Amino acid sequence: xxxxxxxxxxxxxxxxxxxxxxxxxxxxxxxxxxxxxxxxxxxxxxxxxxxxxxxxxxxxxxxxxxxxxxxxxxxxxxxxxxxxxxxxxxxxxxxxxxxxxxxxxxxxxxxxxxxxxxxxxxxxxxxxxxxxxxxxxxxxxxxxxxxxxxxxxxxxxxxxxxxxxxxxxxxxxxxxxxxxxxxxxxxxxxxxxxxxxxxxxxxxxxxxxxxxxxxxxxxxxxxxxxxxxxxxxxxxxxxxxxxxxxxxxxxxxxxxxxxxxxxxxxxxxxxxxxxxxxxxxxxxxxxxxxxxxxxxxxxxxxxxxxxxxxxxxxxxxxxxxxxxxxxxxxxxxxxxxxxxxxxxxxxxxxxxxxxxx
Amino acid sequence: xxxxxxxxxxxxxxxxxxxxxxxxxxxxxxxxxxxxxxxxxxxxxxxxxxxxxxxxxxxxxxxxxxxxxxxxxxxxxxxxxxxxxxxxxxxxxxxxxxxxxxxxxxxxxxxxxxxxxxxxxxxxxxxxxxxxxxxxxxxxxxxxxxxxxxxxxxxxxxxxxxxxxxxxxxxxxxxxxxxxxxxxxxxxxxxxxxxxxxxxxxxxxxxxxxxxxxxxxxxxxxxxxxxxxxxxxxxxxxxxxxxxxxxxxxxxxxxxxxxxxxxxxxxxxxxxxxxxxxxxxxxxxxxxxxxxxxxxxxxxxxxxxxxxxxxxxxxxxxxxxxxxxxxxxxxxxxxxxxxxxxxxxxxxxxxxxxxxx
Numbered sequence: 086x087x088x089x090x091x092x093x094x095x096x097x098x099x100x101x102x103x104x105x106x107x108x109x110x111x112x113x114x115x116x117x118x119x120x121x122x123x124x125x126x127x128x129x130x131x132x133x134x135x136x137x138x139x140x141x142x143x144x145x146x147x148x149x150x151x152x153x154x155x156x157x158x159x160x161x162x163x164x165x166x167x168x169x170x171x172x173x174x175x176x177x178x179x180x181x182x183x184x185x186x187x188x189x190x191x192x193x194x195x196x197x198x199x200x201x202x203x204x205x206x207x208x209x210x211x212x213x214x215x216x217x218x219x220x221x222x223x224x225x226x227x228x229x230x231x232x233x234x235x236x237x238x239x240x241x242x243x244x245x246x247x248x249x250x251x252x253x254x255x256x257x258x259x260x261x262x263x264x265x266x267x268x269x270x271x272x273x274x275x276x277x278x279x280x281x282x283x284x285x286x287x288x289x290x291x292x293x294x295x296x297x298x299x300x301x302x303x304x305x306x307x308x309x310x311x312x313x314x315x316x317x318x319x320x321x322x323x324x325x326x327x328x329x330x331x332x333x334x335x336x337x338x339x340x341x342x343x344x345x346x347x348x349x350x351x352x353x354x355x356x357x358x359x360x361x362x363x364x365x366x367x368x369x370x371x372x373x374x375x376x377x378x379x380x381x382x383x384x385x386x387x388x389x390x391x392x393x394x395x396x397x398x399x400x401x402x403x404x405x406x407x408x409x410x411x412x413x414x415x416x417x418x419x420x421x422x423x424x425x426x427x428x429x430x431x432x433x434x435x436x437x438x439x440x441x442x
Numbered sequence: 443x444x445x446x447x448x449x450x451x452x453x454x455x456x457x458x459x460x461x462x463x464x465x466x467x468x469x470x471x472x473x474x475x476x477x478x479x480x481x482x483x484x485x486x487x488x489x490x491x492x493x494x495x496x497x498x499x500x501x502x503x504x505x506x507x508x509x510x511x512x513x514x515x516x517x518x519x520x521x522x523x524x525x526x527x528x529x530x531x532x533x534x535x536x537x538x539x540x541x542x543x544x545x546x547x548x549x550x551x552x553x554x555x556x557x558x559x560x561x562x563x564x565x566x567x568x569x570x571x572x573x574x575x576x577x578x579x580x581x582x583x584x585x586x587x588x589x590x591x592x593x594x595x596x597x598x599x600x601x602x603x604x605x606x607x608x609x610x611x612x613x614x615x616x617x618x619x620x621x622x623x624x625x626x627x628x629x630x631x632x633x634x635x636x637x638x639x640x641x642x643x644x645x646x647x648x649x650x651x652x653x654x655x656x657x658x659x660x661x662x663x664x665x666x667x668x669x670x671x672x673x674x675x676x677x678x679x680x681x682x683x684x685x686x687x688x689x690x691x692x693x694x695x696x697x698x699x700x701x702x703x704x705x706x707x708x709x710x711x712x713x714x715x716x717x718x719x720x721x722x723x724x725x726x727x728x729x730x731x732x733x734x735x736x737x738x739x740x741x742x743x744x745x746x747x748x749x750x751x752x753x754x755x756x757x758x759x760x761x762x763x764x765x766x767x768x769x770x771x772x773x774x775x776x777x778x779x780x781x782x783x784x785x786x787x788x789x790x791x792x793x794x795x796x797x798x799x
Binding site: 086087088090092093094095096097098103104106107108110111116117118119121122123124125127157158159160161162164165187190191194272274278279280281282298300301302303315316317318319320321322325400402403 | 443444445447449450451452453454455460461463464465467468473474475476478479480481482484514515516517518519521522544547548551629631635636637638639655657658659660672673674675676677678679682757759760
């Protein structure tokens with residue numbers, strides 16, 4: 086039975102990426118060596134990490150004054166590295182949900198943190214739009230897609246202070262004007278590859294402005310100087326990431342991914358909005374294209390487990406909402422096929438008919 | 443042509459581990475899902491990380507009051523986490539080479555660092571043996587195997603203060619009395635699996651004694667509380683690590699690995715010592731079993747490139763010494779086969795005959 090993988094991350098990857106990766110584990114480019122056995126400073130691996138950087142620069146149209154890094158540790162480590170490298174006195178954060186709050190918590194160890202706006206009042210079902218970024222902040226931090234609450238900020242904000250964005254879950258799914266950001270970061274494990282690597286895109290002249298001493302591994306300048314090879318990088322994750330970037334390019338690049346994301350999300354939200362038993366969780370103008378969060382209407386809430394069983398019996402995987410919010414979540418990252426989205430909508434309709442009978 | 447992989451890390455892994463891993467990238471346990479696509483909190487991955495921990499506990503005879511963690515970031519991140527979590531006022535470090543110095547550099551950001559003993563005078567070709575560990579130090583840090591200089595400390599030191607060891611390159615290659623250590627850490631990419639994960643073995647009651655606030659991702663207690671799942675772990679690296687631990691167990695465990703390591707190292711050092719053109723770099727009683735560093739005698743130094751060519755023409759990979767010390771280095775981690783060591787010794791003899799002709 087075909088599996089339809091709606092996992093929130095780690096998540097579905099393109100089949101060709103999986104095949105190439107499995108082959109590289111056995112025999113990398115016919116070298117007789119596995120990708121797991123080659124030196125990170127050798128002639129087998131160096132072209133891989135360089136091509137990955139080049140592809141990301143090209144796909145996102147990253148200006149030359151930016152550096153691209155691939156590091157271990159995931160986005161959570163960036164919650165620490167960002168204030169370590171940027172927070173002198175005061176930072177401004179937009180609080181749009183679970184992951185914003187995690188980032189804020191770490192920043193508070195390094196200085197004053199101002200919550201510029203929060204959507205706590207709406208239980209994080211919206212994205213705040215009216216707020217003023219304090220001009221004396223060292224930077225303004227946003228989470229562009231909120232994986233758990235299913236909301237998304239599609240705008241590249243005009244910020245009077247350096248703009249820093251966690252794009253873990255929507256990088257490469259919409260066109261972004263990188264020049265508006267001082268730093269963009271994220272875990273790879275949604276749209277860029279497997280768990281085990283983080284990407285950082287940083288404008289070099291935004292760095293080096295804090296007074297504190299920074300441990301080498303947490304210092305962006307150290308990693309830039311050593312071209313992501315200050316220590317042994319997560320070579321395998323970077324290999325799969327390179328394959329994923331190649332796939333994005335071959336499919337038509339970020340604008341094509343954006344078209345597909347819109348198509349998949351529109352189709353699924355239509356199915357939810359036209360349903361008699363399901364309801365969307367985020368407010369319409371804040372809805373994420375990546376994480377489509379929905380629930381059974383109050384009168385059918387007791388059927389939650391039935392719906393999970395109904396879908397998993399049909400090969401649909403990963404639909405349980407995050408434990409913090411409940412309900413269901415269909416994550417539709419770049420590798421998600423439109424056919425699987427159609428199949429999920431069909432299965433929802435089927436379930437609706439069953440319980441309304 | 444068969445490749446003989448003497449890379450210093452990432453390095454050779456057992457063939458069965460590579461085959462299993464490639465299979466899991468395509469289809470994990472016949473689930474129809476790739477190891478790269480499953481949720482780190484799901485029923486596919488949880489048993490993998492739990493078994494990995496259990497296997498490590500068993501293989502190293504780790505007492506119950508210890509926690510085992512698998513984290514991203516490599517050993518270099520541990521150079522930061524150790525002082526963050528342990529250094530209140532003063533730490534003592536044994537300086538045995540390149541990696542010790544890296545660890546010392548990071549610790550100096552957090553408090554006073556005393557170099558208890560150094561083998562700088564011998565150009566790091568020895569391991570210091572006569573020294574006194576200061577009783578007022580928060581901990582005493584050692585690097586048990588020096589990958590670059592080819593020296594190894596085989597002893598589990600009796601320390602009056604918590605003993606912390608970087609065992610990146612000799613973990614699982616000799617029996618260790620874990621109960622003598624407060625913390626043991628290392629990168630996985632030598633004897634435990636691929637690059638992209640670090641292991642930490644820590645006695646729980648040694649933690650929580652510093653006054654500073656610690657960022658969540660750098661706090662051992664946070665990772666212990668969340669059982670290595672505070673954030674998305676490097677799932678793939680942990681899978682391969684689990685397969686590697688299974689292999690070690692199937693082969694006869696750590697005492698068998700120790701026997702093999704001794705056999706391989708003895709054979710190669712004998713070949714070096716009986717050679718007319720090669721010479722060992724480390725002093726005999728400090729020689730590493732893992733990284734066998736040797737060089738051409740002064741009068742043949744001009745033949746270095748010839749020897750590299752001679753060996754690589756025969757499928758021998760990774761013999762170039764680290765740029766910091768030069769010469770050659772044959773890394774013989776657990777997965778290295780005795781046959782490859784024999785072949786290297788034969789090739790050295792062949793080369794010797796050629797140049798002496």
